[in-house]
Amino acid sequence: MDVITIGESMVVFTPTSDGFMRNATQFTNRIGGAESNVAVGLARLGHKSGWISKLGDDEFGKAILGFLKAENVDVTQVTFDQDAPTGIYFKEPRRQHNTRVYYYxxxxxASKLSPENLDKxxxxxxxxxxxxGITPALSDSCxxxxxxxxxxxxxxxxxIVFDPNLRTKLWGEEEARKTLLEIAAEADIILxxxxxxxxxxxxxxxxxxGQLFLNHGASIVVLKIGAEGAFYFTGKESGLISGFPVKQVVDPIGAGDGFAAGFLSGLLDGIELKKAVERANAVGALVTMVNGDVDGLPxxxxxEQLLSNNREDVIR
Structure with a gap:
């Protein structure tokens, strides 16, 4: 197995009409979840990925499991809970670069995950x-x-690769800061x-x-700065790898997960750190061009086409 992830996946509903969601009468139905997004992204790039989680023993849970199986993600460590539902959330695209998210x-x-669900x-x-940083915010047992x-x-x-993925809606700032810093101290790579x-x-x-994260314990830090790209830091070198300009962002949600998948793919392929960050930027850019958390994962x-062509000509 190349990469294992742990976390919650949900069914995502998005209105098919513009305007406030309160007036929507029809929705599309997709799958979303940071950790499973990364697993799918890696699988599509040709790597072996696994996902550990719990799903409700309901139609949504079965849909998620079936989708991930079809994407060649290993789901042998996923269990069903008959007493708790699969989570859902709604996306309300208001304007470009402005999407509201409502979690249920x-x-x-998934919030019932416990150490007993782990197989050493x-x-x-x-x-x-x-x-x-999403999974530990779901519950004490998570x-x-x-x-x-x-x-x-x-x-x-x-x-250990750690993406803080801060979600202030899920927990208080003091607890979030304390927990994320504790995890960061244990991580080898931070994104x-x-x-x-x-x-x-x-x-x-x-x-x-970059230096603060290194001093805190990481050996590699990749600091994302949005469309401009990402900085990388190690104890020996640092630099900025420019992003790929996207003239029209369709859906920004999931771009960070694509970035993580692209970066890990580069490390798994043994390419140099700079090239791994460049691949991460490319995957993140491609994700933003398609609606849906996983739909744009390339x-x-x-x-390779994006990396080998002129950036301005490819990203439109």
């Missing part, structure tokens, strides 16, 4: 364990699960955004943030 996930099956032998198979997964993975020499870095350290300068030939 409290008490969901399964985690030991992975080269990378990818976790986000938080315990993440820290236990980190402990088990590290005992097997698995590299934060500037806003998340500012939340954690009270600093917005990218170069200072296959390898699409990424």
């Amino acid at each position: 996930r409290k008490g969901s099956a 032998e399964y985690l030991a198979k992975a080269k990378y364990l990818h976790i986000t 938080k315990e699960t993440i820290f236990e997964a980190i402990k088990l993975a590290k005992s097997e020499g698995t590299t 934060p955004g500037v806003a998340e870095g500012e939340f954690l350290f009270g600093e917005s300068d990218p170069h200072k943030l 296959e390898r030939d699409e990424v």
Whole structure:
């Protein structure tokens, strides 16, 4: 197994009409969830990925499981909960770069995840364990699960990759900051955004943030700065890799997950760090061009085409 992820997937409803969602009468139905998005992204790029979670024993849960199976994501560690539902959320696209999100996930099956759901032998198979700051925000048992997964993975020499993925709607700022910093201290690779870095350290300068994350324990930091690209930092080098300009962003949600999948893909292929960040930028850009959290995740030939062509000519 190349990468294992842990987290919640939900069914996503989006109005088919413009305007306020209160007036909508028809919705599209898709799948979304940061960790499973990364797993799907990696699978489409030709890697072996697995996803650990719980789903409600309902039609939505069955739909998610079937979708991920079809995307070649290993779901052998997914269980069904007969007493808790699959989470859902609604996306309300208002204007370009402005999408409102409404979650209905409290008490969901995934929030019932516990350390007992972890199989040490399964985690030991992975080269990378990818976790986000969303899962520990879902419940105390989810938080315990993440820290236990980190402990088990590290005992097997698995590299820990952490995307803070801050969700202030899910928990209080003090608890969020404390927990995310604790996880960051255990991570080998961190993929934060500037806003998340500012939340954690009270600093917005990218170069200072990179050093702060390194001092906190990471060996590699990739700091996302949106459409402009991403900085990378190690103990020996740092730099900025420019992003791919997208003239019309259709749906920005999921771009960060695509970025993570692209970056991990680069590491798995053994390319140099700069090239891995460039691949991450390319995947993230491609994701924004399609509606849906996972729908825009590209296959390898699409990424290679973008990387080999003039950026301005390809991204329109």
